Amino acid sequence: MTQATLEVATDAEIKPDELRDQITALSRSKAEPDWLLAFRLASFEQALSMEWWTGQEESWRRTPRERLPRRARVGRVAGGSNGTPISVPAHVFAPDAHAGMVHQIDGRVAASDLAEHARAQGVIIKPLAAAARENPDLIQEWLGAVGPPADRYEAFGRALWTQGVFVYAPRGAVVDESLFYLVTQDVQQGDHWHYTLVVAERESQVSLIDGGDADDRRADLEETPLIHASVELIAEDGANLQFASVQRWHRQTAAISTTRGRVGRDATLRVTTAAFGADLDKQRIDIDMSQNGGYADIRGLFVGDGKQHIEHVTRQYHNGVGATSDLLIRGVLTDESQAVQYGLIRITPEGQKTNAHQTMRNLLLDDGAGADPIPMLEIEADDVKCSHAAAVGPVDPDQLFYLQARGIPPKVAERMVVRGFLSEIADGVPDEHMRDVIDELVEIQLEPVKASS
């Protein structure tokens, strides 16, 4: 599908009174507790107090902002939100085996289950709306606990969300297999606001895979759909939380996500994101290492084609002693696609003995493709180990020659190098089936003819 039909993103005037009423009606229709309505309305007021952007912010300067809708609409509140299963097309990420799953389309629940061994340990995976009714204490304690919203989108996301998931592992609970949260984008529905909340209590171990796909990838849309995802990941002391998100949204979509991780003392957080779809994909990943001895491993993978813009804005915030964080972003860009990585390592005077590293590597397969990796260090402690590396370039001709010298044709050789290059990121995904799916999506995305994908 070419980009020629892409509509310019539209702006819509924000009418505060009207929206407040709509938010209230939304909350009531979902039988939400009063505090949750209050949370939505407070987030809404925060959003109103913010600008979309001024364009001067480092995190917005390099974004093609004209391709982003400045819009805040309350989505349709569809039937089936009480947990009644509905029928939806098979999801590309549907797993063979899993410990639990929630599948939503346009806020409706298509499937929800949880394995007995996980349930017996008190593990929860359920739609966020259901959790707000059934586990109000947990949601009230943790929703938004990662801190105030970073920008207007995130603030609106907290106010307007109509779909989401809650994953919870109580103290000491261990689930080896991954839980799945699958979302099917209803491309005719327009904007989607998602909310994902994962809480791993002390010494627990849980893994969530968040997969987004579109119900109709070939539809020619009149308006750029906006998808916003708020993701809040909390790993309490000694916990091991793994999160992987893979998106293949409709090609006209503007996707914005904010992933916030909070890493407790000696806790481990692993975050892997893989971006394939959307016209513009802007990911903010913010990891808070305020406790001592935590470990965070953040990996990003993307394959861009057409005129896609793929952007990572990351922050590794070290305010605890002896914590380690690694950021590794690798992308492949074809056609005229563009990538930006703005990565900040911030170490406060409290962050002694920090190990913080970031690496951004971009492979350009076509002349029109480009990438702008910008690693930044702000270090106020004097006993730390930090490194950053950024690279943009074509496939190494010596690697191609080596493979060709063994009889492998140039196109196949290039594909092998590219897949090898990306595999290090995909290896961070804690589920074999999902790694295979990512591998397939890489392959599809690299095909010169996009119409069939």
Place this chain on the structure above:
Amino acid sequence: MTSPLFEIDALQVAVEDKQIVNGLSLTLQPGEVHAIMGPNGSGKSTLANSLMGHPRYTITGGDIRLQGDSITEMAPDERARAGLFLAFQYPTDIPGVSMINFLRRAISARRGEEIPVREYRQLLNEVLGRLQMDEQFVRRYVNDGFSGGEKKRAEILQLGLLQPLVAVMDETDSGLDIDALRIVSEGINTFHSDDNAILLITHYQRILRYVQPDHVHVLIDGRIVESGDASLAERLERDGYEPFMERTKAEVLSS
């Protein structure tokens, strides 16, 4: 009479407009081992890489023929499928691409059809065993984190698996300790048969104690200045390249 297995005919090679190989000719018959010996800067690596078709090296004159057919215009992968092999002096690491996957693709490319899994495993284990290499070795990424010795062994592993007609060995002996040198040399000797030919390109004579050459050539300034039998290598070991270089200089001055 049938055509020779491999012919290099008045080959000229330039790197970035600088002429490195200046009209080099060499003929390899089936079953022969040739050694090209030369000092640093004599054009050894340029020759090796240009034979394989590295894009950085431009062939400005002459011809390369395999079984009588010119391969000069062929892409590297076509040359490889036709039966030419280069053991790299500095094998390139390719992170994320496993040896086992790479080798299977390479063998299938060389054969022109997919090698069945069962046959592949058998063949792999046989050649690995011969080179005293662990099976786990092929789980690693291509040349990634390999020691110098492991890289050279991996090249010989590929030689054994791909069964080329002509193997060009570019300084395969460099950086090897004595045990590794012996194993690598045995690998070359096991591969060698009456149907194939080997071109050893080396600075030192020591590998020639293990792999016996039929012909030895001295390479100075991109051309062969002397050819002889194995005793020529011994002469080089004793006297060094200096006498040949002096002679070449004198010839250039008098011409």
